[in-house]
Amino acid sequence: MTSYDYLIVGGGQVADDAARALREHDANGTIGIVSTDEDAPYTRPALSKKLWTDPDFSEDSVPLGTAAQTGAELRVRTRVTAIDREAKEVELESGERLGYGRLLLATGSEPRRLEGPEDERIIHFRSFADYRTLRHLMTEGARAVVVGGGYIGAEIAAALSVNGAHVTLVFPEDVLGASRFPPSIAERHQKLFTDHGVELRPGRRAERLTILDDADVGVTLDDGTALGGDIVVVGLGADPRLQLARDAGLDVADGVVVDETLRTSDPSIWAAGDIIEYPDVVLGRTRIEHVDHARESGAAAGRSMAGAEAPYDHTPYFYSMVYxxxxxxxxxxxxxxxxxxxxxxxxxxxxxxxxxxxxxxxxxxxxxxxxxxxxxxxxxxxxxxxxxxxxxxx
CATH class of the missing domain: 3.30.390.30 (FAD/NAD-linked reductase, C-terminal dimerisation domain)
Incomplete structure (x- = not known):
């Protein structure tokens, strides 16, 4: 059985920063990374931002080079189905087991999905593979229906519109951004989209995905309206993947409960990123989903696993950019x-x-x-x- 000094479950930004911190503090310890993604760790914010707006930032700039730069052994398209805490092993979907000295849970989040048929032209946007599919489908004048007015929905709607698509954006608020901004800022935020030709469908929720005919995919809204286009992109946020931790008997509340060093209720298991509920020094006990938190908590967890007991004392920020x-x-x-x-x-x-x-x-x-x-x-x-x-x- 293969065993690692440090095993990371999850292959996102957390895994990259954790592996780098581990290697910085332990030059010789073996590191394994197990990821359900088909790609090695990459910079996720670029998928809805720079790849669409910066001609000098290419797909080659997205991978983080984790394995080559840290010596970690990476397995992609691999799912961990169980943790045997007593044996200090994880079980893979294939039935294979991997041993660990210290384990980091960095399972991230799962995009929320709409019910309906599967089709290449319908994308629940989250991964690098999703970006590649969308970029392949994007042609000048393509008609795109984007569902969701949060980070992903708004950023993708903006990205597609500046790349020549005719975009319809569906969102539940009366004004785009009203669930986050005060009215004056929300109005300014919304005007950015209308000034760039995005057709807005405020106050509406998409209930189901549809295939309207051979040419169009679409969504049915809560008022019965059917919207169709060449592409549908769903950006309805994501939910933390907590089941693995729950099944292992770790303390889980709004997220996996960790202490100030990001250690879970098991002294050999740490957690970081989207999935953790942690004691923030400014905000109190909280759970945060954003890349700044992923990076900083990943690095903090790596340091802690390698023996540095300094607390995670960074209060994350979050950001967005459109137009x-x-x-x-x-x-x-x-x-x-x-x-x-x-x-x-x-x-x-x-x-x-x-x-x-x-x-x-x-x-x-x-x-x-x-x-x-x-x-x-x-x-x-x-x-x-x-x-x-x-x-x-x-």
């Missing part, structure tokens, strides 16, 4: 909370999201760079003085 407009945020973006918007000029704004005691629990940085640490400080210090808040970032 050249970038926003970043720390904490909770919930427009049902009281908000304090501070325009810095005609383009840039800071929005503070306040709890019922007037304390900031989230900060939105609209077209503002270099202010993430200031946003973290505002939340950590629980500044409630409105005038002090107004002058905190700018």
């Amino acid at each position: 050249g407009v970038r926003w970043e945020a720390v904490g909770t973006l919930d427009p049902t909370l009281e908000t304090l918007e501070v325009p810095l000029d005609t383009e840039r704004s800071v929005v503070y999201y306040l709890d019922d005691q007037g304390r900031p629990v989230g900060v939105l940085l609209w077209q503002i760079e270099g202010a993430r640490d200031a946003a973290r400080t505002v939340i950590a210090e629980a500044i409630t003085d409105r005038e002090l808040l107004r002058g905190s970032i700018g």
